[in-house]
Amino acid sequence: MKRIVIFASGSGTNAENLIRFFQNNAHVEVTQVMTNNPHAKVLDRAKNLNISAFSFNRQAFSKSDDVLNILKVFNPDLIVLAGFLWKFPEHIIAEFPNQIINIHPALLPKYGGKGMYGEHVHHAVVSNKEIETGISIHYVNEHYDEGALIFQATCPVLPTDSAQHIAEKIHTLEMEHFPKVVIKLLNEK
Numbered sequence: 001m002k003r004i005v006i007f008a009s010g011s012g013t014n015a016e017n018l019i020r021f022f023q024n025n026a027h028v029e030v031t032q033v034m035t036n037n038p039h040a041k042v043l044d045r046a047k048n049l050n051i052s053a054f055s056f057n058r059q060a061f062s063k064s065d066d067v068l069n070i071l072k073v074f075n076p077d078l079i080v081l082a083g084f085l086w087k088f089p090e091h092i093i094a095e096f097p098n099q100i101i102n103i104h105p106a107l108l109p110k111y112g113g114k115g116m117y118g119e120h121v122h123h124a125v126v127s128n129k130e131i132e133t134g135i136s137i138h139y140v141n142e143h144y145d146e147g148a149l150i151f152q153a154t155c156p157v158l159p160t161d162s163a164q165h166i167a168e169k170i171h172t173l174e175m176e177h178f179p180k181v182v183i184k185l186l187n188e189k
Contacts, residue, residue: 002028002186005076007084012042014082021179062089100140105170108136112145122163
């Protein structure tokens with residue numbers, strides 16, 4: 001059985017999509033959802049889908065081995081960041097090399113880095129009059145959004161598109177492609 005641990009910070013639509021995708025899979029299970037936000041909607045989504053979930057603080061994540069030790073217990077084959085906003089600490093990355101992936105709502109290397117998430121990315125795409133945007137799935141390293149690319153999918157940006165229009169297009173790409181990339185990576189392990 002392949003095991004996935006999901007990290008999320010917000011509403012958890014990508015986390016829910018992944019959980020539902022693997023719900024009836026005899027070979028893959030989402031074992032845990034973890035969040036840095038005790039009020040994140042992802043906690044409710046996980047609970048409603050009977051997946052264990054909890055929140056942690058920065059001390060437990062970055063300044064101690066608390067989160068690392070929990071991950072060691074779950075022994076995930078893949079750690080999936082689905083809207084997780086904190087930079088992953090090097091001591092966790094070192095323990096799980098090439099086992100931590102992230103989804104980003106832009107075509108990296110454009111619009112990556114600290115503070116570039118969600119609506120911030122979409123507003124920047126509109127402001128810069130891009131003609132195309134998309135999603136990037138990449139490995140996590142010690143820098144925001146700089147790990148090796150695994151997959152990208154694109155969509156057009158029309159002159160009439162608002163940041164909200166772009167957010168909807170990106171959400172559609174995420175829902176379609178993220179589970180497929182995760183299963184492909186697990187099958188290669």
